[in-house]
Amino acid sequence: MTRSPTDMSDLVTALMPALSRSLAEQFNVFRVMHHGTHEKQLSNVFSWLLATDGTHELGDVFQQIFLRRVNAELPGDAQLPTTGYRVIQEVDTRGGEEIAGGDVGMDIADIVLARSDAAVAIENYGTSDGHGHDYHRYLSHAVATARVGAVVLLCHRRETHLQRDGWEQAIVVTYSEVLEDLQAHIARDSSWGSLHPEQNFFVQHMIHYFVEGPAAVNLEDQISFVKTMCETGEAERYGFRPQERAVQEFADLVAEHARQQFEDGRKTLAAVKAGLRAFARATLMQQLNDALENGPVERVLTRFVGKWEWCVELHRGEGRPTIFIVFGPTALAENAQVPQQLVEPDFSRVFMSLAGVDGQGPTKMVQTDVGLGEVINGLSGDDERLRDAALALVGDT
Structure with a gap:
């Protein structure tokens, strides 16, 4: 399908109300409170989810979700139990001799999951970056007393080029991965949301903030977008195959005309x-x-x-x-x-x-x-x- 520059400019103009609504900042508890801008804040939230007796009333669901993600990166003979961990925050990973010697400053892991036979030392940060912490000290703490253990970088963005000084060996788990798994579980267990509306509200806002992002649109905007596509003669794009290519070509075309209209507007x-x-x-x-x-x-x-x-x-x-x-x-x-x-x-x-x-x-x-x-x-x-x-x-x- 070939469209003239004028046709495409008209389409971009027609789509602007729906696009501006979808891109506008929407209400979100995390956004209002500026929560998640510091690792300690998010460590508190993830520790709450990981605790089997947390007020989220999910039991060990999130522990299992998290450990399954960790195990997916471990060899078969190093698999970790998927539940039964105590959740501890702000753990000094130094060994007894280092502490006694007093020559090494504290090296604090944000979260540690611990049981008698296994442990996970977690560094929570925006990117997959040890940012000055000692990977080997974290690992030694996790496998102490003959436990099986692992070191995990829990992060918003996976950026492997930042992983060095041992941290390239760490398992990377992103917020979106575990939260998408949690979202799938909640979708299957409708009774939890009905019985715990306040917790569900909080978790859904966390998912929207860290998984879907501010560009997530509601049903009304989705319908408005489809309506505009039909009215401007662009609806046949929904039938193009492969769909991924059709989406990208449409996005590129709209972006180019939007860029031109913005420049012309200035x-x-x-x-x-x-x-x-x-x-x-x-x-x-x-x-x-x-x-x-x-x-x-x-x-x-x-x-x-x-x-x-x-x-x-x-x-x-x-x-x-x-x-x-x-x-x-x-x-x-x-x-x-x-x-x-x-x-x-x-x-x-x-x-x-x-x-x-x-x-x-x-x-x-x-x-x-x-x-x-x-x-x-x-x-x-x-x-x-x-x-x-x-x-x-x-x-x-």
Whole structure:
């Protein structure tokens, strides 16, 4: 199927509402509390799941899930029992002689699973990296007293190039792997979720945060996406084979057109800014100064960047509030700060706002009748719409 650039641009535009909702930050307990940004926080959560008597009421389910992942990386004669472990946090892995000698500082394993005949020393970190800990000390602690043992890197991301100084021998288990296994178990055991709604809520948020991520979409957005695909003539892609290739080709095509539209959008904003700056210096400044009895406009500046970049400043005399001509992203940001927000603003228009005398935030904002396209095409010298909007905004200030 061949689509013209215009067709694809229309598709990207039509998909934007659904895509923006799916990519927007959604409510999640972990995200709200900024939980998981430090290894100790996550060690607490995984220790809770691993404990067979934890308030999660899963019994030894997660222990078995975790140990099965560990055993999958061990040879047959080194397999570990899959349950029956005590869970201990913050364990000093030094041997007795090292502790007695006092020459070696503590080397703390985040979690240790221990039973009389087996143990697992776990280093929990964002990446598969020993980050300064001693692998051999961890291993010695795990196999002490003739136990079978293993050292595990529990992590968010598997990055083998970071594993060195013995840590390349460690077993790597990722959050997503064990949480996906837990998700599958919960799906099979519907009674647990019904009997333990609070625990289920917490675990599901953990799964969404560490497995599915912020791009996970709800059913309504999925249906909206399919509807848009049908309305724009792209639905036949669902029948393409192999499906993996069809998905990648579609994603690449949408990404390329989205990139082009974004770049063109920025060029459009830059053109509007240049047009407003030129009009303000050549025409608007004089129009205002002919009408203002006090506080004439002394300078026209365009100095801001970031979300405040799409703005032209009209600086007046000392003690007089600055007038801002704003549009696009900056108008959106200004409207979020002004005490009396505009209802349903039209962002294809130019806006004007008035700064507080102390320079702190906008005090008032108005939408003008001037369209962005008009600015790009060039405003005439006798166009007084921006002047009138500024005068109404300023009043007697």
